[in-house]
Amino acid sequence: MESVGAVIVGIVTVQLLVLLCGQVQQSRRSSQQRQLSFDLLQQRIDAANALRVRREQTQLLWNGNRKFVVQHKVEEAESICSFYLVPHDGKELPQFRPGQYLTFRVNVPGQAKPVTRCYSLSDGPDPKYYRITVKRVPPPRDSPDAPPGLISNHFLDNVQESDILDVQAPRGHFALDPNQTRPVVLIGGGVGITPVLSMLAAIVNCKAERDVWLFYGVRNRHDHALQEQIDELNQQHDRTRIVVCYSQPLAEDTRGPDYEFAERISVSLMKRVLDSNNYDFYICGPPAMMTNVLADLKEWGVPDNRVFSEAFGPASGKAVGASKKEKPAAKEGTTAKAGPKVTFERAGVSLEWDDSFENLLDCALDKNVSIDFGCRAGSCGSCLVAIKSGKVANAAGAETEHEEGTCLACVSVPDGELVLDA
Ligand SMILES: Cc1cc2nc3c(=O)[nH]c(=O)nc-3n(C[C@H](O)[C@H](O)[C@H](O)COP(=O)(O)OP(=O)(O)OC[C@H]3O[C@@H](n4cnc5c(N)ncnc54)[C@H](O)[C@@H]3O)c2cc1C
Structure with a gap:
């Protein structure tokens, strides 16, 4: 009798245990489901908020030119100045995507018409101001007698605090989403640091959980602009790593405080310092650097859709007709085929x-x-x-x-x- 009783108690206990386990599992499943629904809802709210902000910002963008006042002019390095710009009408400033640029129509004494030039926004988005950073462009080495760069020199020599400038709204597709989490390599050669510094500042300011490398290449301390801001950003974000390269260090330049590598930025350097090629790459710099780095990234197996670049364009003051190529000679016995x-x-x-x-x-x-x-x-x-x-x-x-x-x-x-x- 006793053993029958024990068996019944055993069976009941097992049934209870099975029931309990089932309930625990079910409650775990429904809690996971609740978490998933919550995450999904959160994602939808974030996406809707991002869309709303984008719509609001787009509505704030303006057509044509808007007047901006130069609030501050700051010397950043030899021949490089930043200009902090605020809207003259005192109204709200639309935000931009880090990497975008402003277009200026500048009246230069002696020029019959206003001259148009683009300058990248060089700081992270800030509701109070836009900042651009301009480098003085000298005559080309092979034409030392040519006039120096018209607008860059005008900005450095003539544009002063409280001057008013005609500015078109931020534009450009070379832009980064600072809220993404993919690891990213930012590469700035010379004054090409401007758009990628804006990207770095935006990532740090929104505290993105993201590994960021900044490769910054200049000749030496004379061209080394904005280092203080870069150091500050580096300190605020522990997943940022800065690599400064000097291609022609001076005797007074010190390895360590001033620069890390005495060489040009190259993919061979990246292979030495990066753990893999599994990054998004954003590149802006002089034509030779861009050509080499872009070709070598391809060879390293970085997919095209992970590489973003912007050229500051050929010399924008190219002499009229200067880019006309030699007309290809017709083959012997034939006449050149006329185009449309x-x-x-x-x-x-x-x-x-x-x-x-x-x-x-x-x-x-x-x-x-x-x-x-x-x-x-x-x-x-x-x-x-x-x-x-x-x-x-x-x-x-x-x-x-x-x-x-x-x-x-x-x-x-x-x-x-x-x-x-x-
Ligand atoms: C999207 C974008 C973003 C940019 N962002 C920045 C930025 O953040 N910072 C920055 O500093 N620049 C930037 N630039 C470059 C900038 O727009 C200008 O191209 C640059 O400042 C040179 O303009 P400039 O008027 O001074 O020179 P230009 O007058 O256009 O002259 C350019 C060169 O041509 C030479 N030249 C002029 N006339 C002759 C002639 N008759 N014969 C031979 N040579 C001649 C000049 O000496 C100079 O070397 C950007 C460009 C683009 C497209």
Whole structure:
């Protein structure tokens, strides 16, 4: 009897235990489910908030030029100055995506028309001001008698605190989302530090849980701008690592406090210091550095969609017609094939396109057709022209998306017969 009783107690105990386990499991499952629903809800709220902020910011953006006052002018290094700009109307300042730039229309004494140039926003988004950092551009080494860079020198020599400037709204696709968590490598060569410093500041300010490397290359202390801010940002974010390279250190430059590597920024250096190539790469710098680094990142196996770059454009004050290439000679016994007919309608100029022109802007300037221009890199939008008939293609090396019915003359070539409203 006793043993039957024990068996019954055992069976009941086992049943109770099974029931209990089932309930524990069910309660664990529903708690996991609750957590998942909560996370999903949180993600939706974050996405909706981000969309709302983007919409509000877009509404604050302005068309054309807006007046800005130079609040502070700060010398950052030899021949490099920052300008802190606040809206003259005192109204709200739309935020920008770190990496974007401002376009200026500048009246320079002696110039018949305002001149357009772009300068990257060089600090993280701040509701109080925009900041740009401008480097003085000297004449090219092979033409020492050429006039020095028009607008950079004007900014450094003539633009003073309390001056008023005409500024277009922030623009540009070379921009980083500071809230993402993918590890990132920022690369700034010379004054190309400006957009990537804005990215670094934005990541640090939003306390993103993200590994960030900043490679900053300059010749030596004379070009080494904004180091104090970079050091401060580094101290505020323990997942940031700064690598400063001097390509031509001076006797008074000290390894350690001033710079870490006495060499140019290269992918071979990155292979030595990074644990892998598993990063997003954002690059801005002089053409030679960009060409080498971009090619070597590809060879290192970094996918194209992980690499973002911005060129500050060719010398924007290129002499008119200076970029006209040698006309390719026709093969012996043949005549050169004429290109499609291009018409600048308002100027009453028609010609047969030849491939010695790099783009429609150079062609127009060569034929004395007046088209405004600024960056000559497809960025500033100054050379936007309406297409009356025909189509354009991207000029060699350009990756611009054209709005229907218009083209940016500095990065376009005709794709068949073309009539432009210019
Ligand atoms: C998106 C973007 C962002 C940028 N951000 C920055 C930034 O943050 N900071 C910055 O400093 N720059 C930046 N730039 C570059 C800037 O826009 C200008 O291109 C730069 O300041 C030079 O302009 P400039 O008017 O001084 O020179 P330009 O007058 O355009 O002259 C350029 C060069 O051409 C030479 N030159 C002029 N005339 C002749 C001639 N007849 N024959 C031979 N050579 C001649 C000049 O001596 C100079 O070396 C950016 C550019 C872009 C497109």
